[in-house]
Amino acid sequence: MTRQPTRPRAIIVGIGTECSSFAPHRTSLSEFGIRENDRTLERFPSVRSGELDDVEFVAGPVARALPGGPVLRSAYAELLDRVLHAVRSGAPWDGVLLDIHGAMLVEGIDDVEADLARRVRQAAGGAQVVLAAAMDLHGQPSRDFVREVDLPTCYRTAPHIDEAETRDRAARLLVRALTSGSRPARAWCRIPVILPGEKTSTRVEPARSLYAQLKHPPDGVWEEALWVGYAWADEPRTAAAAVVVGDDLGAIRDECGRLAESFVAARNDFSFCGPxxxxxxxxxxxxxxxxxxxxxxxxxxxxxxxxxxxxxxxxxxxxxxxxxxxxxxxxxxxxxxxxxxxxxxxxxxxxxxxxxxxxxxxxxxxxxxxxxxxxxxxxxxxxxxxxxxxxxxxxxxxxxxxxxxxxxxxxxxxxxxxxxxxxxxxxxxxxxxxxxxxxxxxxxxxxxxxxQRIEHLHFNRLDRPLHPFDELADDWRADVELFGTAGASVV
Ligand SMILES: [Zn+2]
Structure with missing residues (x-):
């Protein structure tokens, strides 16, 4: 097969699951299913159909397991080896598309998706590689994760009826970044709120309206994403988060702050999505x-x-x-x-x-x-x-x-x-x-x-204050951080 030498190249890889700190279960290697080649591409309809062929996508291993207890350290090590081997074997890459959940726990490693992103970036070719990530809105994008990943995004529905659409959107963002010659910056804000999933269904308010506002980003914004986070992970990163990607620093900073503040303002309106x-x-x-x-x-x-x-x-x-x-x-x-x-x-x-x-x-x-x-x-x-x-x-x-x-x-x-x-x-x-x-x-x-009564659980490692465990100030203001642009500073 001949390849057009000028076409950027990107590899799709991932390790994904969602883990409760409170589950006695441990997720073992045998509980992961590993997709490769065409089975990976099945998750990205627009890539598979050739619609995004301005970039040559290579389908690497994507491992996924049913949510459960923390992943055994040895299982993560083995899956990571497999992912890094695939990345290294074709390096250097112009882009990487991470197909992950975002709320995995691995015994002995905090913020494991940041670890994964960092290692994948190193294996792919370092700082110049553009990383995108397609995630679940129950994922937990930390500061360290967003430092590594240029283009993170997530589902906009719970129950998740936009999974393939989200993965395609992440692929399109990567194509845009790799073909436009413009590498966007991103604004990140930790939202000090954590709620059980059954209080954040997008079928009902206020999540429905919070997510509806993502569909019409202003000029200069490529993508807006909102994570509700994962309530049963007893680790410091546990929180909701907003990330806005674009090439207008003022617009992404303002949008990110606005999203975060709208989420915090609605914090007391979340209730169970049914009786x-x-x-x-x-x-x-x-x-x-x-x-x-x-x-x-x-x-x-x-x-x-x-x-x-x-x-x-x-x-x-x-x-x-x-x-x-x-x-x-x-x-x-x-x-x-x-x-x-x-x-x-x-x-x-x-x-x-x-x-x-x-x-x-x-x-x-x-x-x-x-x-x-x-x-x-x-x-x-x-x-x-x-x-x-x-x-x-x-x-x-x-x-x-x-x-x-x-x-x-x-x-x-x-x-x-x-x-x-x-x-x-x-x-x-x-x-x-x-x-x-x-x-x-x-x-x-x-x-x-x-x-679901998370107030009844015994957390030890959360970064406080965090709603609903703590009161937040009525005049809470977003503390937005910018990444991916020389000279950008904490605003
Ligand atoms: Zn989810």
């Missing part, structure tokens, strides 16, 4: 409703937010509630990671009795005796799963930590969720496929590593 109750009240609400399916989010141990997935305290409450086990309609609780429980069910076989202690297999407190009948057994590429029936309640056990976000996820374990009266699920806000069929929904504020 939020303790579990017993959520169950009462479910029983007052006749529409089906009714959903209860078992929010504290949501694996896609970083929960371990092995917390069984909700199950304990369900098993002693006769409205659940002996009531009128079918009830499902999903899902508890418990490989030994799945094995027990497999050994017994469908239709046989099941009697075992389940829960806490990754270190979360509490075990629950589950006595029932094996209703379903599944073994496929996603791992093993078993459904145990206790009267009208079906309990889903999985070999691996497994989210249930769609009707298809339930169909895989033989459950027609649309014909189920009550679905209790380790999830936060409902993902669109379930939201579409929901006839009622309550978030139960339950225990786990992503407890």
């Amino acid at each position: 939020a109750e303790k579990l017993s009240r959520a169950l009462d609400a479910a029983h007052e409703e006749t529409g089906a399916p009714f959903f209860i989010s078992d929010t504290g141990d949501n694996p896609t937010a970083g929960g371990s997935g092995d917390v069984a305290t909700t199950l304990a409450e369900l098993l002693v509630d006769q409205r659940i086990t002996q009531g009128d309609g079918e009830v499902v609780w999903s899902a508890l990671v418990d490989a030994a429980g799945v094995q027990t069910a497999e050994d017994a076989g469908v239709g046989a009795s099941f009697d075992a202690a389940v829960g806490g297999c990754l270190g979360s407190p509490g075990r629950v005796r589950l006595q029932g009948v094996v209703d379903q057994l599944v073994s496929d590429a996603a791992g093993g799963a078993a459904v145990v029936r206790v009267g009208r309640l079906r309990v889903v056990l999985t070999e691996r930590r497994t989210p249930f976000h769609t009707r298809e996820d339930y169909a895989r374990v033989g459950i027609d969720v649309q014909r189920t009266r009550l679905v209790i699920n380790k999830i936060g806000y409902l993902e669109p496929d379930l939201q579409d069929i929901s006839r009622g929904w309550v978030m139960a504020l339950t225990d786990g590593a992503v407890d």
Whole structure:
């Protein structure tokens, strides 16, 4: 294949996940899926289609894992080696596009995405390389990270329905920087507010309006981005943040400050994006409703937010509630990671009795005796799963930590969720496929590593003051820092 010698070259790489400091689970190497070549490009439709071929993009390794507990140091080292090897083998590069989440924790390393960006920059060719990053809005871009990354941006929706669009936008920003001959500066501001994800859905105010204002940047601004941050990381960088990229220093500084101040001004307006109750009240609400399916989010141990997935305290409450086990309609609780429980069910076989202690297999407190009948057994590429029936309640056990976000996820374990009266699920806000069929929904504020009641958790390493733990001054003013331009100073 011939290459036009004048075309800038950029490599796409990344390591991404989201980690709760409070999860006993540890994310191991085997939990990462690694994309390369065409599978990496599937994440960047405009790059893949050739629409952005003013730059030659090379698809390197992009590793991603389901959110969970901190990543093992050895796993990060191995993934980093793989990324750096790919970067070095084609260096020097004109650009790098980081495809990352932005709220990863690695044992013993603070602010790991800044470490990743720094090492990738060194491997790619140093200071002249332009780095872009496509991130989740639950990422945590620190000062050190933004010092390394010229063009960081993130999703503008939660639930995230603009993932591919965001990655494409980051790719376009990189193409613009590499082909226009103009390297923009960026303004960064830490916003001393941290909120659980379920209070910052962009479906509702004030996040909806805060994010809507990003769509029409003024002249001189290339990109505006707002991160709500990740509430369950006990490290100093934990906070919301704004970054504005552009070639007009005054405009990016002013816009960044304005975004940060609008976020702080709205801090007391954030509330749960739906009814939020303790579990017993959520169950009462479910029983007052006749529409089906009714959903209860078992929010504290949501694996896609970083929960371990092995917390069984909700199950304990369900098993002693006769409205659940002996009531009128079918009830499902999903899902508890418990490989030994799945094995027990497999050994017994469908239709046989099941009697075992389940829960806490990754270190979360509490075990629950589950006595029932094996209703379903599944073994496929996603791992093993078993459904145990206790009267009208079906309990889903999985070999691996497994989210249930769609009707298809339930169909895989033989459950027609649309014909189920009550679905209790380790999830936060409902993902669109379930939201579409929901006839009622309550978030139960339950225990786990992503407890929505963050004031109840014991943080030790946060940079204070930080809302909601501390009062912020009524006249709080943004402290914007500029990067990427000679002579720019803290404003
Ligand atoms: Zn997210």
